[in-house]
Amino acid sequence: MLLAMIVLVVAIQAWPAFQTFGLGFVYQPVWNPVTDTYGALSMIYGTLMSALMALLIAVPLGVGAAIFLSENFIPLPIRKVLIFLIELLAAIPSVVYGLWGIFVLIPLYRPWASWLHVNFGWMPLFNTPPVGPGMLPAALVLAIMILPIITAISTDSLVALPSDLRQAALSVGASRWRTILTVLLPAAISGIGGGVMLALGRAMGETMAVTMLIGNANQLSVSVLAPANTIASLLANQFAESRGLQVSALMYAAFVLIIMILVVNILAQMIVGKIRAKYQ
Amino acid sequence: MPDDATESDNFFEPSSLDRRPGSARFIFNLIMTVLAALCTILAIIPLVAVLFYVLFQGGQRIDIALLTQLPPPPLAEGGGLGNALLGTLIIVGIATLISVPCGILAAVYLSEYALGSQLTQTIQFATNVLSGVPSIIAGVFVYGLLVVTGLTGYSAVAGGTALSILMIPTIIRTTDEALQLVPQDVRFAAFGVGATPSQCIIKIVLPAALPSIITGIVLAIARASGETAPLIFTALNSSFWPSGLFQPIASLSVSVYNFALVPFENQQELAWAGSLILVLLVVITSIVARLVTLQKN
Known part of the structure; x- marks a missing residue:
C-alpha cells in the first residue's frame, strides 16, 4: 500500500519531465540545469558501475568469510562474536562511512591511485589523473557497506543446509575443501545469489557515503579514477535547491532508480524464497 | 582442484589412512583455509578502523559545550x-x-x-x-x-x-x-x-x-x-x-x-x-x- 503510494507520488511528480524528454531521458548524457536539458545516462552508468565494482570486491570477501564462519575452523563462541561484529558493520550510519572515507580512505588511496595512473595509464580504466574523490573510493566504501549483507545471508544459507550433505561427501573421502567447493557451495548457491542481489540493490540506492566520495561530476568516463555521479547522489545534491522542470527531472531520475531497485529486489526475494522452499 | 586420483593407488594399504602433510590435497586445504581466514579478517578490519578513527577523532571534542x-x-x-x-x-x-x-x-x-x-x-x-x-x-x-x-x-x-x-x-x-x-x-x-x-x-x-x-x-x-x-x-x-x-x-x-x-x-x-x-x-x-x-x- 505504502509501496504503491511511493511509486505513484514519484511518478506524478515526474510526469512533466516525462512528457518533455520521453524515454530519451534514459540515454541522454547531458544534465544541464541552466538550459533545462536533462538526461540521466551518466548517472545511470555511475549507479550501475559503482554497484558492480563494489560487488566485485565484496562477493569474494563475503563468501570467503561466510565459509570460514559456517565451518568449524574456530570455536562457536568466537564465531558468534565475529558474526555479530560483521553485522555491526551494517549498523554504522552511512554518513559516518562517508566522513571516514573523506579523511582516512582518500588520503590512503591517493598514492596508490597515482601509481596506477602512472604505470597503467594506457588502460582506459586508469587514464585520468586521480583527483581524490572518484568512482574507485566510492566503490571501496560501498563494498565495505554491503559486505555484511553478503556475509550474513551466505552464512545463513550455508548453515541451513542439511548436515546429511556434508556427511555424505566426507564419507566418500572428499577433503573438507572438496566438500565445500563441490557440494556445499553449489547447494547454497541460490541463497548466496539472493544475498548478492539484495546487496546489489543496497549498493545502487546507497546515498550519503557515495555522495561524499564519488565527486559528483555529471560526466561519462570509463576511468575509475575520475569523479562520477550516481542517481542517488544526484538527488541528494540537487533536490534542496532545484525549481520547476529540474524538480520534475529529478523525480524522473528517482523513478528510474526505483524501477531498477524494485526489479533487483523482487528477483532477490524470489531467489531467496526458492531456497527456503527447497530445503524446508 | 587437486588431483586426488594418485591417492587411491594404494587404497587398501593401511598407510593410505595416514595424514600426509606433503600431499596435494593437504596443501590445497591449508591454502584455502588461510584464504578464508584472511577474508574474515579483511571483513572485520573496516569496522575496527572506522570505530578507532571515530573514537579517536570524535573523543577529543566530547564535552558539555x-x-x-x-x-x-x-x-x-x-x-x-x-x-x-x-x-x-x-x-x-x-x-x-x-x-x-x-x-x-x-x-x-x-x-x-x-x-x-x-x-x-x-x-x-x-x-x-x-x-x-x-x-x-x-x-x-x-x-x-x-x-x-x-x-x-x-x-x-x-x-x-x-x-x-x-x-x-x-x-x-x-x-x-x-x-x-x-x-x-x-x-x-x-x-x-x-x-x-x-x-x-x-x-x-x-x-x-x-x-x-x-x-x-x-x-x-x-x-x-x-x-x-x-x-x-x-x-x-x-x-x-x-x-x-x-x-x-x-x-x-x-x-x-x-x-x-x-x-x-x-x-x-x-x-x-x-x-x-x-x-x-x-x-x-x-x-x-x-x-x-x-x-x-
Whole structure:
C-alpha cells in the first residue's frame, strides 16, 4: 500500500519531465540545469558501475568469510562474536562511512591511485589523473557497506543446509575443501545469489557515503579514477535547491532508480524464497 | 582442484589412512583455509578502523559545550551541536509516533487476523521489498507529498514522516516475528475462558510479546537516527535552535554531512564528534538488543 503510494507520488511528480524528454531521458548524457536539458545516462552508468565494482570486491570477501564462519575452523563462541561484529558493520550510519572515507580512505588511496595512473595509464580504466574523490573510493566504501549483507545471508544459507550433505561427501573421502567447493557451495548457491542481489540493490540506492566520495561530476568516463555521479547522489545534491522542470527531472531520475531497485529486489526475494522452499 | 586420483593407488594399504602433510590435497586445504581466514579478517578490519578513527577523532571534542552550544560560524572556535542533537530527538520522536502504531497494528493484523491468507503473503512480500527501498527514495516521496505541495514545507514533520517510512518495515517484521513466537496454547486458553479476539490480543498476546517488540522498536529508532539521505531535502538544516515543528530543523546526521564537506578544521572536528554520538547510539543499542535476545534463549 505504502509501496504503491511511493511509486505513484514519484511518478506524478515526474510526469512533466516525462512528457518533455520521453524515454530519451534514459540515454541522454547531458544534465544541464541552466538550459533545462536533462538526461540521466551518466548517472545511470555511475549507479550501475559503482554497484558492480563494489560487488566485485565484496562477493569474494563475503563468501570467503561466510565459509570460514559456517565451518568449524574456530570455536562457536568466537564465531558468534565475529558474526555479530560483521553485522555491526551494517549498523554504522552511512554518513559516518562517508566522513571516514573523506579523511582516512582518500588520503590512503591517493598514492596508490597515482601509481596506477602512472604505470597503467594506457588502460582506459586508469587514464585520468586521480583527483581524490572518484568512482574507485566510492566503490571501496560501498563494498565495505554491503559486505555484511553478503556475509550474513551466505552464512545463513550455508548453515541451513542439511548436515546429511556434508556427511555424505566426507564419507566418500572428499577433503573438507572438496566438500565445500563441490557440494556445499553449489547447494547454497541460490541463497548466496539472493544475498548478492539484495546487496546489489543496497549498493545502487546507497546515498550519503557515495555522495561524499564519488565527486559528483555529471560526466561519462570509463576511468575509475575520475569523479562520477550516481542517481542517488544526484538527488541528494540537487533536490534542496532545484525549481520547476529540474524538480520534475529529478523525480524522473528517482523513478528510474526505483524501477531498477524494485526489479533487483523482487528477483532477490524470489531467489531467496526458492531456497527456503527447497530445503524446508 | 587437486588431483586426488594418485591417492587411491594404494587404497587398501593401511598407510593410505595416514595424514600426509606433503600431499596435494593437504596443501590445497591449508591454502584455502588461510584464504578464508584472511577474508574474515579483511571483513572485520573496516569496522575496527572506522570505530578507532571515530573514537579517536570524535573523543577529543566530547564535552558539555558539544551538547549545549550552537554550531560555530566558519573560522570561529568552540561551539557544539546542541541544536542538532535536539533536532534529531524531535525528528526521531515524530517518526516513532507515526511508525510505532502503524507498524504494530499492521503486524497484529498480519499474524493474528489474517495469518496464512493470500493477502498476508502479498503484504509480507511488499514489506520485504519496501525494506529494500533506499532511504533517499523515502526522502523523494515525502518531498513530493508534503514539501512541494506546501502541506508542511521543509520541516521537522516532513523529516519525521520520511524516517517513519524507513522504520515501518522493520517494526512490522520484528513485531510479526515476536507475535508468532507466542505459543498458540496461550491464545486457546484465553478463548477458552471466553475472551473475544481483541481482548485476547490486547491483554494476553501483546504483553507476552512486548519485550521483543520493544527491542525491535529500539533498533529501528537507532537506525533511523543515523539516516541522512531522507532528511537533506525534507527537514533541511538550520544553524539555530528548533523554532517549531513546521520550520526547517537541524539534525545530527545532516550536520555531520555538511561539516564533513567544509575546509574548516573546527567544524570537521565537530563532524567527528557528531559521528561518535551516532555510532555510540547504534553500537550500544545493538549490543543491548543482542544481550536481551541471548538472555531470552
